[in-house]
Amino acid sequence: MDTIQTNAFVVLDYILKDSDGDVVDRSDEAEGEPIRYVHGYGMLVPGLEARLPGLKSGESKEIQVPAAEAFGDYDEELVLQVERGELPDPKAVAVGDELVAESPEGEEAVMHVLEVHDDYVVVDANHPLAGVDLIYSITVRELRAATEEEIEKAARELEEGEDGHVHGPECGHDPQLVSLGTKLSN
Numbered sequence: 001m002d003t004i005q006t007n008a009f010v011v012l013d014y015i016l017k018d019s020d021g022d023v024v025d026r027s028d029e030a031e032g033e034p035i036r037y038v039h040g041y042g043m044l045v046p047g048l049e050a051r052l053p054g055l056k057s058g059e060s061k062e063i064q065v066p067a068a069e070a071f072g073d074y075d076e077e078l079v080l081q082v083e084r085g086e087l088p089d090p091k092a093v094a095v096g097d098e099l100v101a102e103s104p105e106g107e108e109a110v111m112h113v114l115e116v117h118d119d120y121v122v123v124d125a126n127h128p129l130a131g132v133d134l135i136y137s138i139t140v141r142e143l144r145a146a147t148e149e150e151i152e153k154a155a156r157e158l159e160e161g162e163d164g165h166v167h168g169p170e171c172g173h174d175p176q177l178v179s180l181g182t183k184l185s186n
Contacts, residue, residue, distance in 0.1 A: 006040030011142035041154035074131030
């Protein structure tokens with residue numbers, strides 16, 4: 001396989017910057033990893049994946065992705081007020097903590113604590129990069145035809161809508177599980 005196309009297994013080195021040019025993430029840091037994915041199965045932010053076809057192994061490119069094609073626009077309705085008593089450890093909650101909320105339907109959402117008050121906390125369920133235009137500087141490190149197993153796994157994850165991330169001690173941030181709160185009234 002000479003270029004990135006559907007069913008290609010791709011390894012990308014990257015530097016991710018926000019619209020101000022500040023580095024948000026990069027694959028060459030101590031904790032960094034290159035992006036490994038099967039092209040065509042929604043494993044990347046849509047705007048990045050849409051701009052990769054045709055690139056060859058060893059090729060580098062700067063790709064601008066508007067917020068709407070990355071992590072979406074910032075949604076004020078996702079800023080919620082949660083009763084402190086609903087938290088697993090109400091006394092220990094602090095600004096900046098990450099929590100995982102579960103809706104009545106069983107869906108999970110990651111939330112970040114913005115404010116801590118005596119009886120409640122204010123959390124933000126937006127992705128930290130919601131509303132941010134992104135700039136990816138990428139280099140195609142590896143490119144080959146994906147194996148049948150890799151394609152099947154990618155198709156299964158696309159069908160299930162999984163992001164491939166399991167929360168817990170292995171993920172490095174071990175968020176607490178809470179119930180979804182009410183919308184913060186303005």
